[in-house]
Amino acid sequence: MRVYLSHSNPEDQSFTHFTNVTTLSRGVMDSEATHIICDGFLSSFAYKDLPGLLKLIFQKMRIGCELTIIEPDFYLISKHIFREEADIELINGVLFDSNSMKSILTMETIEKFIDPHLEVVAKHFDEDLCKSIIKIRRN
DSSP, rough: OEESSSEEEETTTTTTEEEHHHHHHHHHHOEEEEEEEESSOOSSSSSHHHHHHHHHHHEEEEEEEEEEEEEEEEHHHHHHHHHOOOOOOHHHHHHHHHHHHOOOOOOOOHHHTTOOTTEEEEEETTTTTEEEEEEEEOO
16 A cells, blocks of 8 residues: 555555544554655644654554655754745745644654664755655665
């Protein structure tokens, strides 16, 4: 099963779209997901809830599953604002278009919560969109 966790609709319709934890828990059995994209989903939860949320997502991963986490990165946003390198309209779009932001994250913050049994296969920043992207695989 290919899973898309976000408050926005997926571009690729081959993914099953979930917008909340309840439907994810009911709709995806443990170890069923072959590919998960988590797009702006983590920041829609309170910071204190992130360890439990990620634990639930990790449980859904089948062996070989790749999890892609895409989140607004507060470090990049701050850098762009401080250096006056980004249009404030773009920054507001990154942060508030989904109307669901409840926490601010950085790549380092997300990495702290990654299960040590999972492998981080790639990570990079999208400077233009002020987002961090982390790819994780269950081997």
